[in-house]
Amino acid sequence: xxxxxxxxxxxxxxxxxxxxxxxxxxxxxxxxxxxxxxxxxxxxxxxxxxxxxxxxxxxxxxxxxxxxxxxxxxxxxxxxxxxxxxxxxxxxxxxxxxxxxxxxxx
Amino acid sequence: xxxxxxxxxxxxxxxxxxxxxxxxxxxxxxxxxxxxxxxxxxxxxxxxxxxxxxxxxxxxxxxxxxxxxxxxxxxxxxxxxxxxxxxxxxxxxxxxxxxxxxxxxxxxxxxxxxxxxxxxxxx
Numbered sequence: 001x002x003x004x005x006x007x008x009x010x011x012x013x014x015x016x017x018x019x020x021x022x023x024x025x026x027x028x029x030x031x032x033x034x035x036x037x038x039x040x041x042x043x044x045x046x047x048x049x050x051x052x053x054x055x056x057x058x059x060x061x062x063x064x065x066x067x068x069x070x071x072x073x074x075x076x077x078x079x080x081x082x083x084x085x086x087x088x089x090x091x092x093x094x095x096x097x098x099x100x101x102x103x104x105x106x
Numbered sequence: 107x108x109x110x111x112x113x114x115x116x117x118x119x120x121x122x123x124x125x126x127x128x129x130x131x132x133x134x135x136x137x138x139x140x141x142x143x144x145x146x147x148x149x150x151x152x153x154x155x156x157x158x159x160x161x162x163x164x165x166x167x168x169x170x171x172x173x174x175x176x177x178x179x180x181x182x183x184x185x186x187x188x189x190x191x192x193x194x195x196x197x198x199x200x201x202x203x204x205x206x207x208x209x210x211x212x213x214x215x216x217x218x219x220x221x222x223x224x225x226x227x228x229x
Contacts, residue, residue: 043219046217
């Protein structure tokens with residue numbers, strides 16, 4: 001099983017600041033990496049796929065990068081609606097999720 | 107628009123059984139692989155099971171293998187999860203999710219999720 005490790009567990013950021021979230025795979029997943037956003041009481045929502053392609057409905061302040069085992073999700077200027085939990089997921093070899101990073105208001 | 111609506115959750119005693127359903131609409135259900143993903147209270151996401159678009163292949167997480175069975179009825183646009191020998195650690199919100207690409211061979215991410223149904227295993 002491919003293990004996905006996200007860091008940090010919690011990220012405290014002020015509105016307007018930049019947030020950088022990391023995701024590491026225990027073995028290469030190529031670019032088969034997705035990011036999901038989940039707000040309290042809601043289902044996860046696809047944010048990024050193919051490591052760097054933004055899903056429909058998300059603004060350009062969200063960007064993804066990386067390949068192989070190291071991936072990054074960057075939110076360039078946090079807005080109030082961006083405070084949520086973010087999960088990475090590999091779909092290269094079955095499907096596994098990271099444990100999530102909670103982005104909270106500082 | 108794509109809609110996935112789960113049902114069938116509830117409270118069940120340890121060792122009991124429950125069948126979840128996921129009613130799909132807004133897309134050609136028979137062309138897409140489907141998944142179940144669960145989330146224990148306050149915890150992260152755990153992939154549970156996958157079924158190919160035609161039902162020919164099914165995969166399970168080790169944590170549920172031998173106890174849970176995924177199935178689908180393409181004539182009814184419905185996905186199922188039969189859960190037997192339930193344990194306290196199976197307590198979670200269960201989501202169904204649709205694969206992004208039709209006829210995907212398995213290396214696909216999930217583009218739509220239902221709102222989930224809560225399963226509580228407790229005596």
